[in-house]
Structure formats: structure tokens, C-alpha cells
Amino acid sequence: MIHQYKLNGYNIVLDVYSGSVHAVDDLAYDVIAMYKNATKEQIIDEMLSKYADNPEITKEEISDCIDDVKELEEQGKLFTDDKYENLAFDFKKRNTVIKALCLHIAHTCNLNCEYCFASQGKYHGERALMSFEVGKRAIDFLIENSGSRVNLEVDFFGGEPLMNFDVVKQIVAYARSIEKEHNKNFRFTLTTNGMLVDDDVIEFANKECHNVVLSLDGRKEVHDHLRKTVNGKGSYDIIVPKFQEFVKKRGNKGYYVRGTYTHNNTDFTNDIFHMADLGFTELSMEPVVCAPDDPYALTYDDLPVLFEQYEILAKEMLKREKEGRPLTFYHYMIDLTGGPCIYKRISGCGSGTEYMAVTPWGDLYPCHQFVGDERYKLGDIFNGVSNTKIQDEFKLCNAYARPDCKDCWARLYCSGGCAANAYHATGSITGIYEYGCELFRKRMECAIMMKVAEAEE
DSSP: OEEEEEETTEEEEEETTTOOEEEEOHHHHHHHHHHTTSOHHHHHHHHHHHTTTOTTOOHHHHHHHHHHHHHHHHTTSSSOOOOOHHHHTTGGGSOOOOOEEEEEEEEOOSBOOTTOTTTTTTTTSOOEEOOHHHHHHHHHHHHHTSTTOOEEEEEEEESOGGGGHHHHHHHHHHHHHHTTTTTOEEEEEEEEOSTTOOHHHHHHHHHHEEEEEEEOOSSHHHHHHHOBBTTSOBOHHHHHHHHHHHHHHHTTSEEEEEEEEOGGGSOTHHHHHHHHHTTOOEEEEEEOOOOTTSTTOOOGGGHHHHHHHHHHHHHHHHHHHHTTOOOEEGGGOOOSSSOOOHHHHHHTTOBTTTEEEEOTTOEEESSGGGTTOGGGOOEETTTEEOOHHHHHHHHTOSTTTOGGGTTOTTHHHHTTOOHHHHHHHHSSTTSOOHHHHHHHHHHHHHHHHHHHHHHHO
16 A cells, blocks of 8 residues: 655655655656556556656656666565554454553642543542552552563643642652562653642652643633633633743753644644744644534534644744754654554554553543543452453454554554544444544644655755
8 A cells, every 4th residue: 555645845655564655756656656557558658648748758767767666666665565464463362561550640620621521620520639549559550560561651640630749749759669679660741731830840740750741722812712720710821931940940851732722723833833932842732522512623624724734834843943943743753764563553552451541549441531431441450450351342452453444544653543532433442533533644644744854854
């Protein structure tokens, strides 16, 4: 399978199963498009007709181009066969270990964001804070179920985790006190809305957290429209100075300023550039996922605008890179030479198998987006995984388990997409969230184009 597209002056041909990317001239682009469905003579006749006004395009030139394409095919760089499908369904036999937990340290929040999938932190249930005892047991559970894996990850999530900051600190101290004796190395992440960020939080996070995610939706009017305090006031003026101080003191440690765009700001690149102007260089902007009848839900009429926005962003990032003021955009981070192994590219994030969410009470779910749905409760940290039927479903949830992915050129980049989004869109984790697929493919086209441009430089 190949995928061909034109973007930013480049003719790009992606060979899906080898991962080869070719930037070609117009003639080669057209020859490749015909190569599998026409004879050499037919291709030559068609090209001579199409390029009749170009004296440089001769029969010999076209013939040589066809031979070059054939050579690339023989080298396994074009029109390669799918060698991976039979690997996908061996996944159920594999012995998975748990490598990461998302600790729902606080099922409560001090903001009242309208688009919050977690119902303002309550996850459609009661407000609650995780106790140290539950957090301690979660660390022990992760160690016990991680096999020989050394590097383990723990995400502090909510709601708003800083509403239970003392327990966060206690859990980290406990993990640090036992990691060496178990030959483990814990990496912690923290996601925060910023309202409770202070010097103590900054000092702790910059010492202990491998990454922090700072929630900001961009321009003041955009952010304040949906990310309000419990009193109905916007939170932008409160959190921006805190985030600027946080990042200033963070040095070269990882962080992301993460926003959500909606139907209200389909010109979201202006929000990204605004955040860059505030001094933030590590950025992520996610499309909202919500009920179609919500007033801020993205529509199919928005897609052409959003596609254009992603292209604007890619071109501007290339420009800023040349000017010495680079930006990192999460969805454009792609490694075309040494990326994830094929098993990872097929299986995806590992939710429900390698990665699980833990509620304040210690219940286990495949990820944070399933929390509160009793059908997807896997078990708990005290007794382990008891709902093995659901876990087996997630083991088999991969790029080849979704019928709608069969002819999609991007499936080895998205691994079939988010199981939670598919479930909420179709009622099945092996369905697809079609709108998200449209956006993902466009982001991949932009990310690959940027790699082509960087290679040409």
C-alpha cells in the first residue's frame, strides 16, 4: 500500500509497510500513481500526453523513471506487502506486564470546565480524594505486576491532583524509598490546571516529575470561555503567570502546555502561537471529544478549516525553526528512522494491559476515559485483575482488529486509534472514531512533510 499527497510544494509518496518516504518530482509522482495498474507502454503514452508542453520529458526520461520505480519496488521501498497482519493476533498469547498506572489522586476539581469528560472531576460519581494507603498499595501493585521491567511510570491525574498534593508527595516519597531494592526506576508525571501551583509545587515537580502537563487553551477569551472557576470567572489571569514561572524554573526538564480546541476556536493555530508568545515552546492542542449536540462540538463543516490550520502550523514551525525559535507540537513528533517497534505500532497505548487507571478507592480501569463505567472495571489493586475477559479484549484491540482500518494508510501510525474514543463513538473498542481519524491523517501528512523539509535542508 502506498499513500500519495502534495503539501507545501512537496510531492510525497509513503510506502506504508516499509515506512519509506519518497519526495519526488511531478513525473515520478504520476508514474508511481499508474505503476501498478498499467503497462510500461501505457504509462509512457499517458505521460507523453500529459507533459506534451515540457520538452525535457521524453520517452527515454519516462522509461528511466519507470525503471527507477521498479528498482525501488525490488528493494522493498515501494509497494511492499503487509508482513504484519499475522503477528497482530498472537497478541493474546503474550505475557504482558504492567508498566504504568494513572493514579486518580483527586476526583474533584477547582475549575468548572464545560467540556470536561470527567464531569468536573467526579467521573459521574462522588467527589473523593485518594488516601496514602491506597496510593501506597498502588505502587506495590505496580511493582508486583511489572515483571523484570525496570522503568515504571505513574501519572498523577484528576480532577485536579494538586487538591491532594500532600498525598502526591507521600506516594512519591514511598516509591523512592523502595525502588532500588526492587530494581525499579519510577518516572512521575503531573497534570494540573494551575490554580494551586505555588513555589512548593514548582520545587517538588521540578525535582520529582519527569514531565508535567499544564492545561491552557490559548488566548484569554478562548480559555476563559470554557475553563471557568466554580464562581464562573475565567482562570486565564490566575494560571498564566504561574505557568510562566513553572516553566522558567523547570530548565530542560519535560513539560507540555496542553490545550483543547472546540467549534468556538477552529482557528486554533492562533491559540498555539499565542502560547508560544507567552514563552511556552512545548505545546499540544487536542480536538474536543464530546456529544455531537454540544454547542462546542466540532462538525464535519469544520474539517476543511481544521485541515488548513494544521498546514499553517506545520509551515510556521518550519519557518520558526529556521529563525532559531523552534516549537515542539506533540502531534508532529514522529521518528521515521528509529521509531517504535512493529508490535508497539500495531498494539498502541497498551490501555487495559500495560497501562491502567486507579480510582481513589483502588479500582482498576483500562484508562482514565473508562473510569466510572462498571462494564470496564478490571478489578482492583488489592486483588488484582479479575475481569480477564475485558482485558483479553484489550489485548486484541489493535490496528488489525478494526475492520474500518483495513484500507487506511495511517493505521501503523495510530495503531487503530484510541479505544475509548471508538467505544464512545460506536459502542465498541474495535470501532473507530471517524472524525478523529480524519484529523489524525492530516496531522500525519503534515508531520511527514516536515521531516521531508528538514531532510532537504
